[in-house]
Amino acid sequence: MKKSLKPIKSCVKGQQVHFNTKIGFLLITLLLTRLHSVSAQTYIFILDEVSKKPIEGVIVSGTGNNTGEVFNNITDSEGKVVIIGLSFPLTISTSHLVYETSTTSIKKAGLHSVQLKKASIQLDQFIVTGQHEPQSIDEAVYNVQVIDKQQIADQGAIDLTDVLNNQINITLTPDKQSGRTTISLLGLGAEYVKILLDGIPFVSTEGNGNNVDITQINLNTIERVEIVEGPMAVNYGSNAAAGVINLISKKTAEKSISIQEETVGPEYGLERGRHIQSINLGHYLTDQLLVRLDFRRNDFRGLQGEFEGRDHLLDDNRRGFDWRPKRQYSGGIYSAYNFKNTKLSYRYSYFQQRLDVFSPQVFLDLHVPTQTTNPFAFDQENKTKRFLHQLNVSSAFGRIKYHIVSAYTGVELFNQTFRRRLRTSVIQEVLDESNSYLNSFTSRGNFTNFLPHPNLSLEIGYEYTFEGLKQNFLSQEDEIQVTETVKTLDNYALFSSLEWELTDRWNIRPGIRYIYNSQYKAPLTYSINTKYKLAHNFDIRASVGRSYRTPNLTELFLYFVDANHDVTGNENLLPEDIFGTFIAIKKKIKLNGFDLNNSLTVYYNDVSNRISLAVINNEPLQFQYINIDEFKSKGLRFNHTLLFKKWTVNSGFSYNGRRRSITNVTQGADAFLFSSEFNFNATYHLVKDQLKLALFYKRTGRDEQFRVDDAAPEGFVKGRIEAFNQLDFTSTLQFSNRIQLTTGIRNIFNVTDVNSSVQSAGAHTPAPTTIGRSYGRSYFLRANYTFNR
Amino acid sequence: MNLISSKLILLATILCSLLLMSSCNDNEDDPIESLSVAFESTSVGIDESSNSVNAIVAFTRATINNSQFTISLSENGVVYGEDYTTTPAAVNGVLFLDIPAGATNAVVVINSTAEAIDDGNNLVLTITDISGETDAQVTGNSNITINFSAIASSGSSMVAGIGGPTEPNQVFVDFSLNSQSIAERTSWDLGFFTGNEDKVIVNYSTYLMVKALDEIDLNAITAMDTVGLSNQMRIGTAGAHVFIDSPNGSLAELAIQDISAIDEENPVYIVNRGSGPGAGEIQLGSVNVGSNPLGWKKMRILKRGENYLIQHADINDGSFSETIISKDINFNFSYFNFDESNAVNVEPSLDKWDIVFSVSSNVIDFGAGLGAYGFSDFVRSNRQGGVTVARVDLETDENGTILPGQTTYDDFENSDLSNVSFLESANLIGSSWRSVFSRTANNSRFYLVRDIEGNTYKVQFLGLLNERGERGHSSFRYELL
Known part of the structure; x- marks a missing residue:
């Protein structure tokens, strides 16, 4: 369930139907009858098994019957992907953070729906800081805390101070005069915490990655913040004694x-x-x-x-x-x-x-x-x-x-x-x-x-x-x-x-x-x-x-x-x-x-x-x-x-x-x-x-x-x-x-x-x-x- | 490119340009400040020695246009042409002063032409009109009284010529004469008292320090006798206060013991001449007054009749120079400089100055005991010349705002003197008039200075920076009570 870097195609237009979540399933039924008559394309709707609501952002990938026929797509707000020009039968599999993976075989064009079950571990987050390869947070040998973009949005967070404000073990020290805010972690001051952006130290005139004014770290482009506590000098060198805060940037086509x-x-x-x-x-x-x-x-x-x-x-x-x-x-x-x-x-x-x-x-x-x-x-x-x-x-x-x-x-x-x-x-x-x-x-x-x-x-x-x-x-x-x-x-x-x-x-x-x-x-x-x-x-x-x-x-x-x-x-x-x-x-x-x-x-x-x-x-x-x-x-x-x-x-x-x-x-x-x-x-x-x-x-x-x-x-x-x-x-x-x-x-x-x-x-x-x-x-x-x- | 993308780019363009517009600064022409003009003081006197006096009109900015001031003359027992004339000349009690563009002040000269004019007779000039200048008006001292005899100044304002952030000068100010007299602070090392007692002061403005040795043979002293002294005889060091004079100006607490008529009772002194103005780039608002060491000397001071005899040499020298210093009772001290090996002129005669702006050593508590510490922007009063000083503190809130209902500098008058006690201490003003941290003068505090003639001036310090933010430009105003 790795995060995919595969291309996400822009959604197909036409056939745009307003989707009312309350009566979603009913509408699908209506759509089925309408679309079937006009198209030889394959429409796949991905729905939540329990609520029957469409699920957006599901990565749908799979292969056609002939060699080399592959596709990758991502569901839109209607939970829909459209597949054109592949030979049947298709094998598709789904991938989503919250839902379990499902693999289905599709034998002919038209409308299909796939219902997904919520994964038992809801947020199996992947982290990269200090890892040989991206790792599930549960499997990683490091203790990592993640602040994801959902929380960033929920807090209306502008800069790093806004999301670290209520973190425990992190103390922020603002300064009215200079406008700076510095951080301490595990009782150690800002000079012992390394702040990284995609693994590269965030420079300040105080030093390379340490004693950073975190009000200058804008979260506009940040996907998530990974906080690793404990000695990290082997991975990131000097001034990482209390740990590192690694900001992972957004790499999506939003x-x-x-x-x-x-x-x-x-x-x-x-x-x-x-x-x-x-x-x-x-x-x-x-x-x-x-x-x-x-x-x-x-x-x-x-x-x-x-x-x-x-x-x-x-x-x-x-x-x-x-x-x-x-x-x-x-x-x-x-x-x-x-x-x-x-x-x-x-x-x-x-x-x-x-x-x-x-x-x-x-x-x-x-x-x-x-x-x-x-x-x-x-x-x-x-x-x-x-x-x-x-x-x-x-x-x-x-x-x-x-x-x-x-x-x-x-x-x-x-x-x-x-x-x-x-x-x-x-x-x-x-x-x-x-x-x-x-x-x-x-x-x-x-x-x-x-x-x-x-x-x-x-x-x-x-x-x-x-x-x-x-x-x-x-x-x-x-x-x-x-x-x-x-x-x-x-x-x-x-x-x-x-x-x-x-x-x-x-x-x-x-x-x-x-x-x-x-x-x-x-x-x-x-x-x-x-x-x-x-x-x-x-x-x-x-x-x-x-x-x-x-x-x-x-x-x-x-x-x-x-x-x-x-x-x-x-x-x-x-x-x-x-x-x-x-x-x-x-x-x-x-x-x-x-x-x-x-x-x-x-x-x-x-x-x-x-x-x-x-x-x-x-x-x-x-x-x-x-x-x-x-x-x-x-x-x-x-x-x-x-x-x-x-x-x-x-x-x-x-x-x-x-x-x-x-x-x-x-x-x-x-x-x-x-x-x-x-x-x-x-x-x-x-x-x-x-x-x-x-x-x-x-x-x-x-x-x-x-x-x-x-x-x-x-x-x-x-x-x-x-x-x-x-x-x-x-x-x-x-x-x-x-x-x-x-x-x-x-x-x-x-x-x-x-x-x-x-x-x-x-x-x-x-x-x-x-x-x-x-x-x-x-x-x-x-x-x-x-x-x- | 699909429709959404192109819409998006349009939107982004609009948004960006809005942002750019909102971040633009207004580029209007700078507005012109209004011009205020006034006489520099409210009264002047014509000294017997000179037969004329200048009535100076001060401007708050340079003029932009050619303009003309109308000044009317009001005579009290004096007659134009008989007792006095003016330049420019007056006609029917009015004179016109032509001001070229770019002028920063203007002068009317009053010449006394009579042999004698009765006391109390005077002339009053009043600026009645300004023509030709943009946005100009008369405020403050719109008239000036011309007295036909010498008078004590009614008050004015000054910037002391301390010389900028290395503060190279001592500036002796006489309020009643509106005068300042400048001497370089490295121009002297010792001051020999001219009164009945035989006392010698050391230069506070270079942090000069002396230490008596258990020796009376100057030639017997070598560098070996001074080992360790360079670490003790240093400004900024606890315990070093014993090597300087008491900063309160009392002659009873000097670093050099009274000079005895018996030669054998006068020891050899080791002298750390302290330090002079520094050089190099100085951070704006800071000073560099003491980074240039002036070296070490050894000396011995003896009496020769009514005069002093100073013997002095470099530390390792096997011979020494001698200089006779005589007493001139017109001055507080006769000054001596090791380099000149001679007496030098430093301060004006003792009744011609009230306070001196000078870098000064002072005694402060270092926590680990008293010690000597160097102060810039220091002000000392003329204790030996009979000047006494009082300080008036106004109450403020925690932000430093003066609470209402108090007698401020502007309101203070003779009748308020009754519960003021004047003190002799030379360092009563000291550094108390300014804050190093905010680099401002303390506006909730002013001083009363009484000179030897009994004139009492209220004095308020206005600042320690010039308008470029550089230190060593202390300014003040004063007014005769």
Whole structure:
């Protein structure tokens, strides 16, 4: 039941009959009599065995009587495929995610119906991340969570934050100032989670695939999100200690447009709120050549809140926005070509974001003699541009299958500071410009199927990465010179893993990766994954592995030395070394009419050689990044999913602890601090599946962290971020098969800023007392129109 | 191509063009700001030494057209042609000032022609009309009183000539004279007190530090005696405050002990001359005031009669230079520079300045104890010249907005002085007038500065940046109470 990449022909027109689902079967009967007399074509209707409703999207494939006669087609909204010019008898077989496969023989032209039975496992999802070949989620040796396009649509999700918001074990950290949102997974921060797009790291100026601003990851072209927890360094190299989030792009010939309107908190209007327009155009130019064009504009107008917007004239620090406005454009071309056993695909994508910084500080420019003011402000425009060229080849060389993906990708940040006169809103003069970029070339090859033995699968792969980067170090501090750093890094890796089916129940997969890096000495990474099926539908997965986090640019190259300060990076830093363990136990319970999936996962991560800015000398006072600290995280999670009639209910609880040393001050500050999370999601289908209601709830418990405080006797105090609750509600209404309306309320509890005492005061700034979590309760309406149904 | 595809492409085209239109920026011509004009101050005096004074008309922007101002003269006991004349000349109590396009100010010159004019007699100029200029009006100081004797300034505004983000200059400001006097902060190292006591200050503006050694023979000191000192005698270091003078300007707490008439009681000092203005690209809004080290010296200071004798040399030198520094009671200090090996002029005479804008060392709590820290944009007052200062803080809400019902800078007058106590501390203004983080002046705070003649000015700082966002352009306004 693999996802087919075979061509899906556009539907045959003519004979278009409106199909009323309520009396579908009756109509078929009518159609039968009408069509029979006018056509020698073969019409096959695919129906649900129970409801007798037509099933759309069933892949129908088969062979004619004569050699070489093959066809592939997909059912339309009437559950229909048309077959022309094949010799009888035909043998057809069906394939659909939700229904069991059926094979039928058809002896003559005319009308035929095939009834399909729902598969007992409803969502036998296939995943690719870290797999030798695409695998069923149940068979995979990794523990993988999938967020599919259905959930993406149900949540009205625009970017990755919208779907990860209510995931347990994932914490999002938004930042009002920069507009960035970063992620932490299994208690480890954004620099330990690798974010991939079809297996290629999503570059940010912070690094290759890590510390990514996930608000820049647009879901318009995303089929599903695969989250793999546990050490993944063998597969994906550096900074994948907590796991990887792999976004799988859409590769279908859909044609749709959608418009989404959102309030931002209570604010909405032409100049307020959030406005999103998207277009997806996919088309098979020939049976073998698919071309897709995708475009999205995402215009977030910011939240003014207690601020007064761009044109405020008073020096009361109320100019500008609470959440800064930003506008994103993303677009791309995808083409795929299939012949024989070879698949070729190429993708170009482009992203641009503009963040407007309207400075809260208004300079009145008081002219004392005339007692007049001419207020101005130093505003900024921060632009991010990102491009990607990606070429995939998968084919076979003899019995050896290979998959090579090569990508050239880059991101550039461009900041401009200028003076804006506020009465006229005229930009008078550009005062400062800076840019930084990271360009990266990656090529990864995976070679499998070396061994003829059916229970052994060996994979050998290589990965080469080149990074060229330029960064200006900027500082909020009082005195600093601009330091520009241009660096290149080469990274070579060889990896191998062996997947061994020891028994019917027991799989084991050891893997190893050797890395050579031109900048630092990378550790040899390894992992062992295993899966064991116990009796009574229990299965257990475990993984242990060693991963590493590379030092970032600031840690390597910062240079901030003047009369008062001496803070420097350290080119001799070693990568942080992370040992991780992850265990997942699952049990499926099937009873009359309902499926209950239960899981318990536990994890433990141990980071050594952790990089911290530490005092390396007291007289004179000198700070430098050194490998000094330790960090540990551990936790457990329960998750239960219930499928019952028209209900899908999911609930989970997690308990996570973190322990860190603060520049090796371990007395007392090294205790594990625990926090809990709870979530509850429910989906209910109404009115013949045309209306769907969904609820997403997550409670993030109080989070405690130690912060440095020189005034405290121990040098640190315990700070906390208060608990908060997120609740989203959405309803999706399917008007005919072409129009889909989704409305929803996000953040029903209207959580905005959360009290926090975990941040330390800066040298020239007081400690913030709140953390911005969200801009408050907002409402959205999404309309989607699909053409080719 | 089938019908649906072509419809789709049409739709996509329309949608795309709509999007492009909506993302276009308006390209209108920039609107013209209105022009306001006013006299720079409300009164000026004609000094006995010069027989004329300029009445300057300040503009908020350059003129666009050729234009003309009409200024009327109102005489109080003075007569045009007998007691005074003006340029341009007035006829029947009115003069016309022609302003070319592009001008940024205009001047009326008043010449005193009488031998003596009675006190209280004066002349008032009023701008009554502007013709020819687009969107122009008179606001603020529409008239100016011309006094025929020297007066204390009624107030004005200034940008201190600190010299930009490396802040190379010390700017001595005299409110009553509307004047500023500029000296490079690296132009001196030591200041010798001119009063009765024999005291020496060190240069706060270069973070200069001194440490007394247990030695009185200058030639006996070598680099070996200074091992470790470079790590202690550093700005930005806890404990280093003992190597600088008290930033409050008190002569009782100096790094150099009182100079004794008995030579043997005067030790050798090691001197870290601190650092001067840096170079290179500076991040907008930041400063680079101290990245250029000025080196080390050794010295010993003795008394020779009423004068000081300074002996000084580089650390490893086996001989030294000597310079006699005399006391000039018109100044607070006689200044000395190691490189010049001589006395140098730095500050104006002691009654001719009130505050000085200067980079300055200061004492702060490092958590691990007190230490010395360098401040840019610092303001010190003339403690030895008898200037006293008070600070007025207005209450604000948590956003920094001034709460209503308080006496603001504009409202503050003589009668509000009753519950104000003036203090001597030279660093009372210090860095308290500005925020480094927001790079703005604190608008909920102003100061009262009383000079040695008893004039009290209210002073409010307006900013520390120029309109390009560069540091080292501190601006302020002041008004005589």
